[in-house]
Amino acid sequence: MTRVDRAEQILEHAQRMVQVRGFNAFSYADLAEATGIRKASIHYHFKTKAQLGLELLERYTRGLIGALTQLDTLPSASTRLEGFIDAYRQTQVSGAICLCGSMASDAETLDDATREVIGRYVRLSSEWVEKTLAKGVEDGEFAPGRSTQDAAASLVSALQGALVMSRATGDFGSLDAVERRFFESFRG
């Protein structure tokens, strides 16, 4: 297997493990078992676990940017925002939480560079929602009056929280509640 393919395979498994179990609850031994190569070979691709975590987040952020670019091609602000929320729903039904939400929980055990990428992901999300919301208001699709900035920050927090809570309660309904309240507040 080529270097990039193998690295990609490792990142794929590692991401899933972080999203399901947490960054401090999986090991190179787990990755070795999942990929079918030995621990030492994982170190060849990712020298340290901290480095693996950083590349995981950078890759995840690239994925976000790609997804948002895709969503931007949709015709209305509401369909774009529905698509955004749907991505969280997909994460939820797969039994995972957001990679950044998971790593933010362990933030104090990570280095500054890694924490910075998490912050950037959250800001990117929030700013995209705010921009999309403002466009919707501008186009007359949404009712004006509410703060688009507060709405964006609230939505991102609520979606992140809903994923974490639903895994503990087994109740997936809070994500729907978040979505309903979000759109309700911009109804004319």
Next chain:
Amino acid sequence: MTRVDRAEQILEHAQRMVQVRGFNAFSYADLAEATGIRKASIHYHFKTKAQLGLELLERYTRGLIGALTQLDTLPSASTRLEGFIDAYRQTQVSGAICLCGSMASDAETLDDATREVIGRYVRLSSEWVEKTLAKGVEDGEFAPGRSTQDAAASLVSALQGALVMSRATGDFGSLDAVERRFFESFRG
């Protein structure tokens, strides 16, 4: 030191560590250093780490029930809800996240009994908010029309998420945004 005092002291330190670093990122050695006794003595009070985690959550839930009972003595629904949100703000400024939010992130590494207590905590919170909101509407303090159940589930998710996100971004403003939007939606 008596048995109960020592156990209480250990729980106090352990809770802080879980809220700041995560359940899988602190050890009996850390607790030994914090309390000034040896690792083996910690095991005398809490046989296993899983047992410590369970007792941590049960104690935290008792704290919630006590706090909600206190809040129920306040004169209006809005002051009660402000008090509820303020508790999250205090957690935030102390650099921590909710104990249940932290452990919910590691939920897949915990046993069923422990997960159950987390779920109970979330349900208790959400039901109290819903009840308080409904009372406010009934008393004419809040405008009717919105689903109190959706609002409660959204608020709890958003507060939990805001704590996690703010630690990664360094921006404490999302909690204020959540609060403003929550009360805004019930304004006449």
Next chain:
DNA sequence: GTCTATAACTCGATAGAC
């Protein structure tokens, strides 16, 4: 209750052969 000592294991990481 708290101690010392240690078992049994897992962790991230490295050296060096192929």
Next chain:
DNA sequence: GTCTATCGAGTTATAGAC
């Protein structure tokens, strides 16, 4: 690129003295 082998440190947990 992947392997075997191993290091040193950390982990939870227990036995038994005081």
